Amino acid sequence: MRIALFTETFYPKIDGIVTRLCQTVDYLQRAGDSVLVVSPDYGITEYKGARVYGVTGYPLPMYPELKLAPPSPSLRPVLEEFQPDLIHVVNPGILGLGGIYYAKALKVPLVASYHTHLPRYLHHYGLGMLEPVMWELLKGAHNQAELNLCTSSAMVDELRGHGILRVDLWQRGVDTELFEPDLTSREMRSRLSDGHPDSPLLLYVGRIAAEKQIEAIKPVLEAIPEARLALVGDGPTRSQLEEHFAGTPTNFVGYLRGKTLASAFASADAFIFPSRTETLGLVLLEAMAAGCPVVAAGTGGITDIVTDGVNGYLFDPNDDRGAIVATERLLANQAERETLRQKAREEAERWGWSAATAQLRQYYRSVLYPQSAQRAA
Numbered sequence: 001m002r003i004a005l006f007t008e009t010f011y012p013k014i015d016g017i018v019t020r021l022c023q024t025v026d027y028l029q030r031a032g033d034s035v036l037v038v039s040p041d042y043g044i045t046e047y048k049g050a051r052v053y054g055v056t057g058y059p060l061p062m063y064p065e066l067k068l069a070p071p072s073p074s075l076r077p078v079l080e081e082f083q084p085d086l087i088h089v090v091n092p093g094i095l096g097l098g099g100i101y102y103a104k105a106l107k108v109p110l111v112a113s114y115h116t117h118l119p120r121y122l123h124h125y126g127l128g129m130l131e132p133v134m135w136e137l138l139k140g141a142h143n144q145a146e147l148n149l150c151t152s153s154a155m156v157d158e159l160r161g162h163g164i165l166r167v168d169l170w171q172r173g174v175d176t177e178l179f180e181p182d183l184t185s186r187e188m189r190s191r192l193s194d195g196h197p198d199s200p201l202l203l204y205v206g207r208i209a210a211e212k213q214i215e216a217i218k219p220v221l222e223a224i225p226e227a228r229l230a231l232v233g234d235g236p237t238r239s240q241l242e243e244h245f246a247g248t249p250t251n252f253v254g255y256l257r258g259k260t261l262a263s264a265f266a267s268a269d270a271f272i273f274p275s276r277t278e279t280l281g282l283v284l285l286e287a288m289a290a291g292c293p294v295v296a297a298g299t300g301g302i303t304d305i306v307t308d309g310v311n312g313y314l315f316d317p318n319d320d321r322g323a324i325v326a327t328e329r330l331l332a333n334q335a336e337r338e339t340l341r342q343k344a345r346e347e348a349e350r351w352g353w354s355a356a357t358a359q360l361r362q363y364y365r366s367v368l369y370p371q372s373a374q375r376a377a
């Protein structure tokens with residue numbers, strides 16, 4: 001198959017969407033498919049054998065790591081040369097509208113996938129009154145696709161509830177070879193804890209942005225004064241959060257990659273994740289693959305991954321003491337923590353990228369050859 005993948009973000013940016021797309025491109029190419037990635041221009045022209053066509057973009061004022069890239073007329077000859085069998089638009093936004101247009105213009109099937117819970121994000125940027133408008137825009141874009149994919153059952157239900165049609169589940173995936181428990185390291189604990197490796201170590205990995213609600217971790221530190229917090233990642237609200245956490249044992253580590261990141265997960269006592277806006281929360285699976293017990297808000301796609309009291313702890317984000325109680329419980333019982341580590345790893349081992357991509361390829365075939373799919377059903 002020849003797949004043109006339109007995305008609003010791509011490598012070398014670091015986030016869960018980019019991780020999924022990079023793994024997907026890699027495994028599609030390994031399976032013998034040809035992939036063309038159309039994304040804002042991040043300075044690369046190839047990834048894992050796939051051509052990357054960068055469209056000139058402009059940094060978002062409130063989030064300069066992201067670029068708005070309006071579709072360009074130069075896309076048409078690129079797509080005509082590539083001759084895609086289908087177009088897959090990831091998070092149809094500005095550039096994604098070009099993918100929708102060219103699917104119609106070139107008369108090829110369109111698949112769309114939903115990874116960023118934009119309607120909920122609006123509330124964290126003072127724009128919550130626009131949520132109904134955002135859902136109408138999303139419905140208008142997604143309903144032009146032959147198939148819409150979500151990465152958690154919670155999001156499947158939510159999109160269907162807002163009138164988006166032909167929705168199905170694209171299963172989760174994680175690199176269980178990179179993220180594994182044996183990478184635990186006292187040296188890494190010392191680095192993350194700013195020289196206090198024997199203290200309880202809480203870890204957050206992800207974007208440092210308003211929608212992640214990282215500020216909600218501060219009461220946990222105040223309730224457990226012996227604990228240390230490491231925040232791995234970067235983003236637009238870092239300076240505000242540095243001020244918010246001033247005077248607490250919090251270490252802003254910045255970005256980590258590869259085995260260094262995997263070692264950070266494996267070396268922490270708990271991965272704490274207060275976000276309420278996750279469509280999946282891929283970073284949770286990475287923590288679990290590394291054997292790091294999770295304390296997370298019990299909302300959205302997170303509940304597809306974490307089973308409370310089995311492979312982590314969930315808390316009610318509306319309960320002011322929910323995260324505190326869950327973290328105290330986790331840190332208080334070492335034997336239970338070790339059981340959670342083992343169960344977390346077992347859950348992650350069920351979700352390799354190979355199986356997730358094989359499922360995606362089957363979805364592609366069902367769109368390309370609908371009569372064959374109906375007969376198979």
